[in-house]
Amino acid sequence: MTARIPARLSFVTLAVRDMAKMTLFYRQFGWPESIHSDESFVAFQTGGAVLGLFPAVNYEKELGTSPEPEIFKGSVLAINLEGPTRVDAAYEMLKGFDGVRILGEPVDMSFGGRSFSFLDPEGNAWEVTWAEGTSFDQRGGLIFP
Numbered sequence: 001m002t003a004r005i006p007a008r009l010s011f012v013t014l015a016v017r018d019m020a021k022m023t024l025f026y027r028q029f030g031w032p033e034s035i036h037s038d039e040s041f042v043a044f045q046t047g048g049a050v051l052g053l054f055p056a057v058n059y060e061k062e063l064g065t066s067p068e069p070e071i072f073k074g075s076v077l078a079i080n081l082e083g084p085t086r087v088d089a090a091y092e093m094l095k096g097f098d099g100v101r102i103l104g105e106p107v108d109m110s111f112g113g114r115s116f117s118f119l120d121p122e123g124n125a126w127e128v129t130w131a132e133g134t135s136f137d138q139r140g141g142l143i144f145p
Contacts, residue, residue, distance in 0.1 A: 010049055012077065014124055015056035015066050022053050025099045025121050047140025051077075069123035076117070076125045080142045083130050084114040090128045091116050 016022040034043035056066040099121040112132030
């Protein structure tokens with residue numbers, strides 16, 4: 001049986017409380033930014049998906065108030081890398097970012113990878129990881145075995 005809905009995650013939007021602060025934070029990554037970005041919407045192209053920032057107030061009528069920054073939001077975003085040394089290099093770079101909260105040093109994982117986690121200024125959880133056996137397509141999209 002084939003999937004009726006394409007197996008594609010193409011856009012992730014973070015509903016943010018402080019657009020200016022979050023925009024400055026994510027610009028530190030150096031990711032290509034959409035020409036359609038402005039003070040009310042910002043989008044960054046990543047390997048196969050887009051990361052968008054949009055004011056949380058625009059979702060409140062339909063979805064309710066977003067949780068405070070100190071509350072886990074129930075999801076973790078991941079930046080997958082090509083090897084353990086790339087994870088260590090990303091860790092060193094992120095230590096210099098304004099507004100980042102790193103949750104520990106890189107560690108070797110039981111499944112044959114290496115990883116560490118951080119939070120952005122509004123408490124969105126990220127993992128920077130390398131998983132043994134993964135690869136990337138020509139656009140930088142993850143191929144997970």
